[in-house]
Amino acid sequence: MPPASSLSMAPPATLRVGVVGCGSFARFATQQYRTLPGLAVTAVADLDAAAAGRAAAELGVGQRQVDAMLTAGDIDLVYIATPPAAHFRQAKTALEAGKHVLVEKPPATTVAEAEELARLAAQGDLVCTANLVERYAPLADLVKQVIHSRLLGELIHGLFINDASDEGLGRNHWFWNRDVSGGIFIEHGVHFFDLVADWLGAATVVSAARSVRPHAENTAHQPVEEQVCCTCRYATEIPQTGVLVHFEHGFHQPSRLDRQELRLVFERGELRLFDWVFTHGILRALVDGATLDRLADILPGSVVRQVDRFDAAARRMRGRFKSFEASSLVEITFSSGLSKMETYARAVRDLAADQVAWIHDRFHCRRVTAANGVAAVATAHAADTLARTTG
Ligand SMILES: NC(=O)c1ccc[n+]([C@@H]2O[C@H](COP(=O)([O-])OP(=O)(O)OC[C@H]3O[C@@H](n4cnc5c(N)ncnc54)[C@H](O)[C@@H]3O)[C@@H](O)[C@H]2O)c1
Missing domain, CATH: 3.40.50.720 (NAD(P)-binding Rossmann-like Domain)
Known part of the structure; x- marks a missing residue:
């Protein structure tokens, strides 16, 4: 029917x-x-x-x-x-x-x-x-703007390290049972596959591995998969080019050590973001005055510290066979202005409100749809399959 x-x-x-x-x-x-x-x-x-x-x-x-x-x-x-x-x-x-x-x-x-x-x-x-809330975190959108503005040159690679707590995940929790959770890539990795796909487009998984906790079983007598990793390539029109992003997800830390960090490395700088739904970050970059002004526009409330200043004779620099000029090396700190839970709560509300807006107006353009869920599961499934073959 x-x-x-x-x-x-x-x-x-x-x-x-x-x-x-x-x-x-x-x-x-x-x-x-x-x-x-x-x-x-x-x-x-x-x-x-x-x-x-x-x-x-x-x-x-x-x-x-x-x-x-x-x-x-x-x-x-x-x-x-x-x-x-x-x-x-x-x-x-x-x-x-x-x-x-x-x-x-x-x-x-x-x-x-x-x-x-x-x-x-x-x-x-x-x-x-x-409920792929990551792309609704306020800083996620600002990072997307930094990437696409090319103010730091091309993005070269990324690294996300998620050392998460398992303090609330006892041996009998469904999380450890692959028949119920699908494994870490499917249950959890989808969040970050979706986030990076929002910034960079479709992913191809190029390598993956996993490790299980020594001498441990869940209550279904399966090994306890506690750490998974994979590398994805984005924008693959030219073979072996594109941006490589490496994802590490582990669930093995006490809650007081739970931590996440994403690093994005560009031609002229590096962006680091912290927390599970990003709450704050640090950008370190070689800039001229105009670039610094534009970065400050994208990252409101940011605090700029000049790490080094170059006189006129020392401003020409090279990297990746390209030359450019920069007048200083700066460190810019920025924040969502919200606590971790406030940031999370806001992302949950914004995702739901976005869907409700579409229900009332089919011309409303949603930030996340069913198609994004399919893409995230497809990347997670490819990583999971490869990790179980190789690891
Ligand atoms: N979007 C996010 O940021 C986010 C964060 C945490 C968890 N999650 C997801 O939320 C879901 C639930 O996670 P949780 O941590 O709340 O788990 P949970 O174990 O705390 O809660 C699951 C609840 O579902 C009930 N349940 C189990 N099978 C059921 C069934 N067939 N029909 C009806 N009820 C059933 C259980 O009794 C339990 O109350 C998972 O898919 C998890 O991945 C999403």
């Missing part, structure tokens, strides 16, 4: 949201959704009745059965925040019932399933967007 089309009638001014899966992330995200004018969280569901009950009490809404929620006539948008392996079937059921879907990442654990969700959404004129 073809899905009901949302084009046939105007959506209500306030979309009624049914939440499926009431674990830790859903509780954070729904607190954000309830502050948005176009959304009203009206019911929750979870396989664990106690989890649903807690969320229902917190939000002051009713509790339902999971399958009933996915097809309920009084729900316009289903927010799915269950573990990854459940996403595909639940999102498909909701789309086939004519609901918009906001699904936690990954949208599905296989490429074919992610593609099927995108196809169903397109057929039904519905949202089916994965």
Whole structure:
């Protein structure tokens, strides 16, 4: 049966949201959704009745059965925040019932399933967007501007190192079970594949590896995959050119040491960004006065420190067979002006608001769509397959 089309009638001014899966992330995200004018969280569901009950009490809404929620006539948008392996079937059921879907990442654990969700959404004129919040972080957009302005010359390579905490991930957590999570690239890597794809376009995975925790098993008697890495090439029109970006994701740190850093190396400088949803960064670059002014325009609130100043005779420099002039070496620090959790919360709200805007106006251009979810899963799947072959 073809899905009901949302084009046939105007959506209500306030979309009624049914939440499926009431674990830790859903509780954070729904607190954000309830502050948005176009959304009203009206019911929750979870396989664990106690989890649903807690969320229902917190939000002051009713509790339902999971399958009933996915097809309920009084729900316009289903927010799915269950573990990854459940996403595909639940999102498909909701789309086939004519609901918009906001699904936690990954949208599905296989490429074919992610593609099927995108196809169903397109057929039904519905949202089916994965919660890929990274590209909504305010600094992510500024970095994109720095890259595309070419103020630092060409981007040459990138390195993202995610040394994440596993303090909340006990041996029996679904995260370690590949049948449920899909593995680290699929469960987690998708965020950063999507972010870099937003900056640089399509990725080709060129190498990948993984390591498992010594002498450890999860409760399904699988090895505990705790560290994965891969290198992707972006813009591959000319073989062996393009930007190489290396991704490292590990879950093995105490929470007080949880840390993330992205480095982007350009011809005339380097950008470093910190935190899981970027909160602050440092740019070190060789500049002239005009370049410095333009960088300051892109990075508002930045603080500039002059590290070195070159007199007229020393301003001509070379790199990559090119010559250029710079009057100083500067270090620019910048920040979102928000704490880590405020930055995260804002990105969660902005992604949802962007989808709601599209539901009301099909000419609204969304920053993330179902197609981006498919691309991120495809890159993650390629990296995962290669890592398990080689590592
Ligand atoms: N977008 C982000 O930044 C972000 C951050 C963290 C987690 N997540 C994603 O959110 C999802 C949930 O993660 P979490 O950390 O909240 O997990 P969690 O284990 O805390 O919560 C999952 C909840 O789903 C329930 N559940 C399990 N199977 C179900 C099913 N088939 N039907 C209904 N309920 C079911 C569980 O009882 C539990 O309450 C995952 O996909 C994860 O990758 C996204």
